[in-house]
Amino acid sequence: MADAGSSGSRMVMIFAQDACRGCLRCELACSFHNLGHHSFQPEASSTRVYRDNDTNRMTATVDTTCDMCEHEDHIMCIHACPFGARSIVHV
Numbered sequence: 001m002a003d004a005g006s007s008g009s010r011m012v013m014i015f016a017q018d019a020c021r022g023c024l025r026c027e028l029a030c031s032f033h034n035l036g037h038h039s040f041q042p043e044a045s046s047t048r049v050y051r052d053n054d055t056n057r058m059t060a061t062v063d064t065t066c067d068m069c070e071h072e073d074h075i076m077c078i079h080a081c082p083f084g085a086r087s088i089v090h091v
């Protein structure tokens with residue numbers, strides 16, 4: 001889904017389609033990070049979640065504005081997800 005890192009360490013974000021309920025809290029949390037903790041605006045999110053209404057499958061994207069939550073205590077989109085649909089693996 002997204003990756004970042006340097007000097008041999010790389011973080012890759014994993015999205016579990018079956019766990020996601022489409023609550024969009026991840027988008028709000030990401031916008032909070034991107035807007036300097038001043039407001040919640042989904043349009044400012046680096047990540048998007050979509051539901052295919054024909055198959056009911058969830059998909060997520062992360063665009064190039066994602067900085068893997070630099071300077072935050074947590075990866076915000078992961079921390080905000082109540083269903084454990086996002087995680088990070090180090091490769």
Ligand code: SF4
Nearest residue numbers: 030066068069076077
């Ligand atoms: S890691 Fe941070 S900046 Fe990247 S999509 Fe998640 S919340 Fe947004």
Ligand code: SF4
Nearest residue numbers: 020021023024026081
């Ligand atoms: S917060 Fe979790 S369950 Fe909600 S839309 Fe985002 S990934 Fe899906």
